[in-house]
Amino acid sequence: MKPKWRPSLGLVVFAVFSAVMAMPLVGLFLFRLYDNQLIRQTEQELIAQGATLSALFAAEVEAKIAAESGRTPLALGAPEPPPDATADPAGRYHPVPATLDLARDDRLPPRPDAVAATTAPDPRLAEIGQHLAALAAETQKTTLTGFRILDPQGVVIGGREEMGRSLAGVDEVAAALAGRYKSVLRQRIPNGPEPALSSISRGAHVRVFAAMPVFVDDRVAGVVYLSRTPSNILESLYAERRSVLVAALTILLVTMAIGYVFLRILTRPIHELIRRTAEIQSGDRSALRPLVHHGTREIALLSQSFLDMAESLFDRSDYIATFTAHVSHELKSPLTSIQGAAELLYDNAERMTEAERRKFLRNIMGDAQRLATLVRRLRELAKADNPELGGTTNIGAVIARLREVRIPLAIATTGDATAAIGISEENAAIVLSHLADNAAQHGATGLHVHVEPAADRVRITVSDDGTGISEGNRARIFDAHFTTRRENGGTGMGLSIVCSMLRAHRGGIRLVPSRAGSAFEILLPKA
Incomplete structure (x- = not known):
């Protein structure tokens, strides 16, 4: 439009x-x-x-x-x-101008x-x-x-x-x-005092x-x-008082018209934006709607930028609150397990058999490993939220890099794997490695990457031959900390890292239907 x-x-x-x-x-x-x-x-x-x-x-x-x-x-x-040369030649007239x-x-x-x-x-x-x-x-x-x-x-x-x-x-x-x-x-x-208006x-x-x-x-x-x-x-x-009156009324009307222009184009939208700011400050999400009257182009851009910023802050606030709750929960479980196992070992070390002590130590080591994985994922998520932007690469170079680190999946490509995309090779490798890790956790043995350049975007479809995603979980897979494999060390942050990284590069990802396994469609700007 x-x-x-x-x-x-x-x-x-x-x-x-x-x-x-x-x-x-x-x-x-x-x-x-x-x-x-x-x-x-x-x-x-x-x-x-x-x-x-x-x-x-x-x-x-x-x-x-x-x-x-x-x-x-x-x-x-x-x-x-x-006589003047310009005067009447016949001498009949002698005008004095x-x-x-x-x-x-x-x-x-x-x-x-x-x-x-x-x-x-x-x-x-x-x-x-x-x-x-x-x-x-x-x-x-x-x-x-x-x-x-x-x-x-x-x-x-x-x-x-x-x-x-x-x-x-x-x-x-x-x-x-x-x-x-x-x-x-x-x-x-003057014969007398001058009137002031003269x-x-x-x-x-x-x-x-x-x-x-x-x-x-x-x-x-x-x-x-x-x-x-x-x-x-x-x-x-x-x-000429009638004419003067008409002129005065005309000036008055023009002045009123100018005042209305200022009220309509400048003052009114500014006051509405001020009221909207107070509503947003009080936490009213319904205030995140366009102004009724924008007036000038600058005010329209300013108000839209302000509302976009306020919406982004609301989303960020919700994200931080949800993230804090999930991280607290994820950290609490292994810490509680470690603390309990350590207390039992301390209180009952002499009465425990060697097998029991090893069991508790394995539990402590497993929970410690889970904490280490969680901290590593948090660090990756923070990096994905604030990545180093810029750079270009192509899917062929990214897959070659993944093969060097020996990902346990067979990766095949179709389409134009040399199409340049607006993301660095390191950041693109983070995206594909998390998708490959997610596929491996769901029993996949192979990964297929199809690259299809468009006008200003590159569409990348990543599909696997794993067990796929159940219908009930499809709507939640991009939620932070959602996982169905928590007992196997899953943190639920892999796809969140992928979403944050792509969003930072003006791209996106979505789950698309597939006959077997799972398939994701990635959109990235063309370099």
Whole structure:
């Protein structure tokens, strides 16, 4: 079955934190764009108002010149600069684009105060300035735009304040007196304390100044100098409160979705694994089952590895408990027999005949031999439980080694005896020698080994011609210390050693049906 695809923990964390980091960055970017848009909108409005006042100014100056043709002509300023190559070729339009940019343009200090003028303004221009100031004052009630009407020398001739003083030293005014439109951003001087929330908007701390030259007969006849604070972003957000509410709800839903993702993919399976750990610690074997929700691939692998380890520990604990009980029983019987025989010899040595003493000594020697065999088997079992892994061999080499130690069985092979198997020759010899010893104890005279290589495994069938295994004992033959020949020195650990050795090499063994004797099927990985 193909494993179910699950996102990795790294992928989930990357996606979640990317989304979390993107939201404030996008918010700041949008605020910045919106601030800039408000600045451009304010400048465009100043350009429109300035163009209107400039046209009225120019018309009144032209009318004044036409009406006083015999008098001293008005003193005009710098000549109009040559037209831009990109302007309308027919000369019908002279658009003035809004160019201010919060990111590019420096924010200048507050506008310098007007200084005393070196020359008084022409009375005729002053009259025009007062007339235009009256019109601009009415307009200001609606547009909230501050204004100054300046003569060709930069002297204020129209406005509520600074009348008769010069603004010619101001950068944007100087550019307009030279015939060029110019706008700047200057630091705003607040009329009262700033609201705390206005700090989120850069545009709330600046004021837009625009100086537009007035041309008559291709010369500068004056300057319309305007200023206004851009709309506050908070006011704009309030005006768009429905859209802002929708955006806030969207962010809230996205945040809740992110929280649910963390809960579903990370937190929930981790908490379930913690609960399962507590259940396993209390000895509950039913907790050894897969988690209901794994979340990520790493958590699925972690939980499965943990459960496999816990199951292995349970099995090891059961094995140790059973092994201890069996070993205690196996050691107790011969020790008790030895102790009893020794006590009888000690207490009745003078009254015993020579034959009786020899009988008791034979019993002691037999039990001692049984203990020695048991200890040797225990050592072999310990080695089988923790063998030195690695190495390769083949059945032909293993059988040749067994023949050298003169096993009392005739061994025949069929199949591919040269097929390489993933186990060392020494460990493979331990497996086959125990199977041969088990067959010899059950009256076998011959052993047949058939080798059949498969895709990634090698199947080895070991059969004998002995008395076989009774139906009632078939299910218990691999249990540690189970034997039907205890009176003949059997310890019941031979097949346990075989199972442990094969399991350590990722192999296995099972009893298979046979017409005579017994037969075992061994599976080992192909080298």
